[in-house]
Amino acid sequence: MNKPLFIRIVTTIENGVSYFRQRRDATGRLGLSALQKCTSAIRMMAYECSADATDEYLRLAETTAHKCLLHFVEGVINLFGDEYLRRPTAEDLQRLLNIGEHRGFPGMVGSIDCMHWEWKNCPTAWKGQYSRGSGKPTIVLEAVASQDLWIWHAFFGPPGSLNDINVLYRSPVFDDILEGRAPRVTYVVNGRQYKMAYYLTDGIYPKWATFIQSITLPRGRKAKIFAQWQEGCRKDVEQKDLIEHIW
Structure with a gap:
């Protein structure tokens, strides 16, 4: 996947799905970024990686990786479905x-x-x-x-x-x-x-x-x-x- 396409997907998902917006925890530290979460989801789909394989590379726990994949798929369908998942007009x-x-x-x-x-x-x-x-x-x-x-x-x-x-x-x-x-x-x-x-x-x-x-x-x-x-x-x-x- 080329970089401009990847960045476009990440930006759209981040703006359209609240789960992917970066937040601060109770101590004020920034949490996972949209780039980390989307990369985890895409790696699991495109390269058939298991959820725990993203731990060392992206610093995501297995449960979080599963959630990223679920929210990513739903986000793609909701945000891109009307244009890219439809019958030809x-x-x-x-x-x-x-x-x-x-x-x-x-x-x-x-x-x-x-x-x-x-x-x-x-x-x-x-x-x-x-x-x-x-x-x-x-x-x-x-x-x-x-x-x-x-x-x-x-x-x-x-x-x-x-x-x-x-x-x-x-x-x-x-x-x-x-x-x-x-x-x-x-x-x-x-x-x-x-x-x-x-x-x-x-x-x-x-x-x-x-x-x-x-x-x-x-x-x-x-x-x-x-x-x-x-x-x-x-x-x-x-x-x-x-x-x-x-x-």
Whole structure:
């Protein structure tokens, strides 16, 4: 996470959540700063640190670290939710369509993919359900991201033993389309008009009208160029580390 973004989050949390404001105790000594508390919470989320691991580095007790994480998550939802944890508006959708058309994919509104987060403290009784073979237990996050790494859809929680298709069948990503609330989109490709937006995906996803996959073994100049551009644009959602930090 870059420093300006981190400072912005800390400042907003400090001003919006009273728990993070620095106070003096009965002896007049200053207590923990917002910088210490927010750093503890972000380290626990982004790097999967345990609560007691922040003791020597940030001088926080385990109980305090747990409280920091709880108040931080609630603060982010309350303070940033209206802007960053919402569905795209008509203006957002048009901007995404303009970006997609500029990149050579008219009608494209983002890329969809799944990633696995290691569950370090998974209960022993659940490890078989959340593990693939002899691997470590993981939890799946299905995300739709745009070029600026804005996450427009997040479905978190399925066990790591599932693949992308299994997660898709459980996901609410297409609920609006099924319930007739899908945004109206019109674009033209090769002289033919289409009215349904789509996502860029990898080869595991089904061949639906809302998914555009790459070409596995492209032959010919056109196929190679299409595969190169599609795979390049799909990197938006495949930048796993960046998405984890943003999330």
